[in-house]
Amino acid sequence: MEFKREDDLFVSGHTACAGCGAAIIIRTVMRALGKDTIIVNATSCSEIFSSCYPTSAWKVPYIHVTFENAAAVATGIAKALEAKGNDHTTVVVIAGDGATYDIGFGIMSGVMERNENVLYICYDNEAYMNTGIQRSGATPYKAWTTTSQVGTVRQGKQEWKKNLTEIARAHNIPYIATSTAGHLIDLTKKVEKAKKIKGFRLINVLSPCVAGWKYPPNLTVKLAQLAVDTGLWKMYEVENGKETINMQPKFTPVEEYFKPQKRFKHLTKEDIEDIQNKVNDYWKNGKGEIYG
Amino acid sequence: MIIPHAKPGTASKNKTGSWRDQEPDINKNKCIKCGMCATHCPEGAIEITKDGAEVNYDYCKGCGICAEVCPVKAITMRKIKK
Ligand SMILES: Cc1ncc(C[n+]2csc(CCOP(=O)(O)OP(=O)(O)O)c2C)c(N)n1
Ligand code: SF4
Ligand code: SF4
Ligand SMILES: [Mg+2]
Numbered sequence: 001m002e003f004k005r006e007d008d009l010f011v012s013g014h015t016a017c018a019g020c021g022a023a024i025i026i027r028t029v030m031r032a033l034g035k036d037t038i039i040v041n042a043t044s045c046s047e048i049f050s051s052c053y054p055t056s057a058w059k060v061p062y063i064h065v066t067f068e069n070a071a072a073v074a075t076g077i078a079k080a081l082e083a084k085g086n087d088h089t090t091v092v093v094i095a096g097d098g099a100t101y102d103i104g105f106g107i108m109s110g111v112m113e114r115n116e117n118v119l120y121i122c123y124d125n126e127a128y129m130n131t132g133i134q135r136s137g138a139t140p141y142k143a144w145t146t147t148s149q150v151g152t153v154r155q156g157k158q159e160w161k162k163n164l165t166e167i168a169r170a171h172n173i174p175y176i177a178t179s180t181a182g183h184l185i186d187l188t189k190k191v192e193k194a195k196k197i198k199g200f201r202l203i204n205v206l207s208p209c210v211a212g213w214k215y216p217p218n219l220t221v222k223l224a225q226l227a228v229d230t231g232l233w234k235m236y237e238v239e240n241g242k243e244t245i246n247m248q249p250k251f252t253p254v255e256e257y258f259k260p261q262k263r264f265k266h267l268t269k270e271d272i273e274d275i276q277n278k279v280n281d282y283w284k285n286g287k288g289e290i291y292g
Numbered sequence: 293m294i295i296p297h298a299k300p301g302t303a304s305k306n307k308t309g310s311w312r313d314q315e316p317d318i319n320k321n322k323c324i325k326c327g328m329c330a331t332h333c334p335e336g337a338i339e340i341t342k343d344g345a346e347v348n349y350d351y352c353k354g355c356g357i358c359a360e361v362c363p364v365k366a367i368t369m370r371k372i373k374k
Contacts (some may be wrong), residue, residue, distance in 0.1 A: 012351035019355035023334035057303035218356030
């Protein structure tokens with residue numbers, strides 16, 4: 001595993017929080033993609049921490065776009081490359097869950113339906129982190145955010161997490177996968193595979209966030225792994241409609257995943273039991289609920 | 293018209309290492325050069341050389357992930373006095 005820092009296409013000196021999962025994901029993705037890549041980055045933490053004027057952490061062509069239109073801008077670039085006879089450059093969207101699950105979803109759905117030649121990487125840190133931790137469609141059930149407060153009437157988000165991966169799957173795109181910031185060999189393999197496929201590809205990557213999930217920064221990788229081990233985050237890929245589960249859960253109690261995160265500190269014994277039952281039900285009977 | 297722009301890779305001017313309040317201490321005798329720390333470091337601050345893992349303290353923010361993922365516990369975090 002020898003490599004040189006000077007070869008990195010996403011360089012040191014970005015301004016993400018210490019221990020940021022998104023920074024781990026982006027560097028891993030760039031190591032797998034290589035130089036022949038154009039990045040379209042939706043407004044988010046990743047955009048702010050990587051392109052703080054007058055500096056840039058990117059060594060490949062890069063465009064910052066709004067929340068709504070990352071998939072559309074990427075489509076335009078892919079079409080222009082096609083018109084120029086370029087069949088080698090990979091056009092890649094990097095966007096957060098707010099941009100993907102919610103605000104950019106309408107356009108992304110159209111782009112998926114037309115099967116445009118775009119690789120879309122969502123790093124899912126389960127809230128609008130850059131503007132101060134507001135709930136998104138990706139925020140899990142019962143999690144505290146600044147817009148899903150813990151009070152006497154309600155405690156945390158009342159809705160279950162939106163299942164973006166399955167919604168994307170219903171668009172019949174050629175490649176869909178999930179991964180996390182704690183499974184970097186898996187993530188690398190998926191990016192390398194997706195790079196070779198033509199058409200719309202989505203990789204949805206769980207991205208622990210120190211500031212928003214409220215845990216000590218050394219636990220980023222461990223939490224991502226616990227999300228999979230507990231069965232809350234499903235590690236799978238769907239290639240031309242064929243599903244493969246890449247990693248079976250170990251059924252570690254969900255409580256171990258919740259405990260280090262202060263966004264879940266108000267959870268009662270009954271809450272944890274309820275979520276555990278839903279997860280068990282999902283993996284045993286194909287009913288119940290998981291996160292992704 | 294001059295359009296202001298940031299040149300590629302210029303973020304390396306930001307010496308984010310000044311943020312940290314603890315830092316990794318790597319025991320080169322224990323290091324097996326597996327690269328786990330280097331692949332997981334959010335800063336890309338670690339390089340595997342022929343002598344083992346090497347931290348660039350200009351960028352290390354002291355998150356402690358490298359110590360957590362090292363399979364042979366060759367990394368310990370030491371507090372730094374400011
Ligand atoms: C239409 C619009 N609404 C609000 C904002 C303000 N804004 C900028 S980044 C951001 C949060 C982004 O959340 P997400 O996509 O999950 O990325 P994260 O910051 O969590 O990495 C918000 C709300 C905006 N730029 N555009
Ligand atoms: S707020 Fe979260 S996602 Fe944003 S830079 Fe900090 S750790 Fe990363
Ligand atoms: S403490 Fe964090 S930033 Fe510093 S070298 Fe280790 S993983 Fe990288
Ligand atoms: Mg987010």
